[in-house]
Amino acid sequence: MVKPVPPDTEFTIRELSKEFDVTPRTLRFYEQKGMITPMRRGASRVYSAMDRARVELILRGKRVGFALDEIKEMLDLRFIDSRDPQVLEAAIARFESRINVLEQQREDVERALEEMHAGLDWLNARRHENEPSEEIKRRARAFEALASARLEDWTGMPPSSS
Known part of the structure; x- marks a missing residue:
């Protein structure tokens, strides 16, 4: 800070x-x-x-x-002093839209972290040659499915089977 x-x-x-x-x-x-x-x-x-x-x-x-244009607009405090309802409504809509996007991104990050932790737990169990619990196996499968889906979204091609 x-x-x-x-x-x-x-x-x-x-x-x-x-x-x-x-x-x-x-x-x-x-x-x-x-x-x-x-x-x-x-x-x-x-x-x-x-x-x-x-x-x-x-x-x-x-x-x-x-x-940057959105930031510039927010830094321009004239719209806060405006009495024009259309100006204020537009500013409110932009702020609400960005808040919604950020909240969705936060959910995505939290979900991805949970999945990564599950994958890490599974790898640690494998490293110690322990049989992972059923919960870890389930979470690892969910992680693999998500990774596979994201790969397909990013590349437009289904993942190759190895």
Whole structure:
């Protein structure tokens, strides 16, 4: 977690690049997209605490799957101040849609983790030359079926039988 900084703190492009592990080119791209607005001192860019906070939000949004245009729209707080019901309804719909997608992804990850743990249990039992329990065998078969189905989805071809 990145620590809050006093509002009057300033940063160089090098400092922000290092702090967030991004390239200076990435920060210039965000500037070009209008997502951050550093001040200029001669040829140098000087980033404010607000710019730094926006970079943190941009990167967090990217990690959870938002497109840059969606992040830019969320950073543009004008829609929050809008009294136009259509603007607010559209923003609410986008947020609800993204929440639904993220919740489904979380379910998928949790299910995949359960299946991976079952596979690991089965492998550990095999390594110790123990006969796996019926529950482990059942979960391993479920894992194999899921892996097979996903392989077919990704490749468009049924898995080869070995």
